[in-house]
Amino acid sequence: MKIAFYGSSLLSSYWNGAATYYRGLLKALSRLGHDITFYEPDAFDRQAHRDISPPDWARVVVYPATPEGLETAARQAAAADIVVKASGVGYADDLLLERVMTHAAPHALRVFWDVDAPATLAALRAAPDDPLRRCLPDLDMVLTYGGGDAVVAAYRGLGARWCVPIYNALDPDTHFAVAPQDRFAAALSFLGNRLPDREARVAEFFLKPAADLPDLEFLLGGSGWDPQQLPANVTHLGHVGTGDHNRFNCSPMAVLNISRDSMAATGFSPATRVFEAAGVGACLITDYWEGIDAFLAPGSEVLVARDGRDVAEILVGLTPERARAIGAAAQARLLTDHTYDHRAREAHACFLRAAQSRKVAAE
Incomplete structure (x- = not known):
């Protein structure tokens, strides 16, 4: 048609x-x-x-x-x-x-x-x-x-x-594993534009853990953020085009998903970032929203945080080996059920x- x-x-x-x-x-x-x-x-x-x-x-x-x-x-x-x-x-x-x-x-x-x-x-x-x-x-x-x-x-x-x-x-023709790049290396990365109903949650789930873990490197991509308002260990990239998304997601130890207020409240609303990151084998940390387990299994295919303290605790206990195992399991699940x-x-x-x-x- x-x-x-x-x-x-x-x-x-x-x-x-x-x-x-x-x-x-x-x-x-x-x-x-x-x-x-x-x-x-x-x-x-x-x-x-x-x-x-x-x-x-x-x-x-x-x-x-x-x-x-x-x-x-x-x-x-x-x-x-x-x-x-x-x-x-x-x-x-x-x-x-x-x-x-x-x-x-x-x-x-x-x-x-x-x-x-x-x-x-x-x-x-x-x-x-x-x-x-x-x-x-x-x-x-x-x-x-x-x-x-x-x-x-x-x-x-x-x-x-x-x-x-x-x-x-997941679109496996577009989002797939690539070699990591040093410019996108970090302990935790987040990609999202600055929006009114996202800003407070970014402060809680991303900026607060960054401030609490000054020895770790954090990477922020997206338009609208003020670099002068970020902790010293957060690197701001600005707009990241889709041609760089695979490199952005494959390079850090973990990638963070933060839902907008309305999406988190409604539930069953996984953002495109969830599938872009998990689909390339990245270790995904996400804020909690109802319905997560319909897409990825918490603990084995995705790590779930209810606040910034949870994010910090996850990062402190996360090893590169466990991150790779979680990312591989998530990628396999998406290829099987969610393309x-x-x-x-x-x-x-x-x-x-x-x-x-x-x-x-x-x-």
């Missing part, structure tokens, strides 16, 4: 944490025979920070971040069998949703794909007249990249016909089910 997918960016991960998810999932969907066109606005200087070239598994249309550019892109939805509007596109999201669904062909499946469901749901609850909330009953389905039963129940309660989580996963090929088959099944429901309703 022809898929018109309207998202933030496929070509750039710059201020765009969903890039890994889009790339892995859409590439896997293309292997199932789907013909994909990805529409992204020329916004937030992302086109100046591209970290992949246009791929051979999707056509990419970059449109001007103007009302006219949006309308031109939205009109192209008419040629698709599946029309997807993702959350957090970044330019006129409400208008884009209305225009692409208006232009969708009568036979086309209409899908909202939420890559930040806890935040989206909080906004919907606060605004009864939100355009997405009004649109939900008319959509064929909502797909999310996390949230579990809580998110499904919330969307159904707001009028969605059907909601299914399609979780983050984007697994997720694409789940999404494909959703499309077929929705199409069949349409057919039955029309008879």
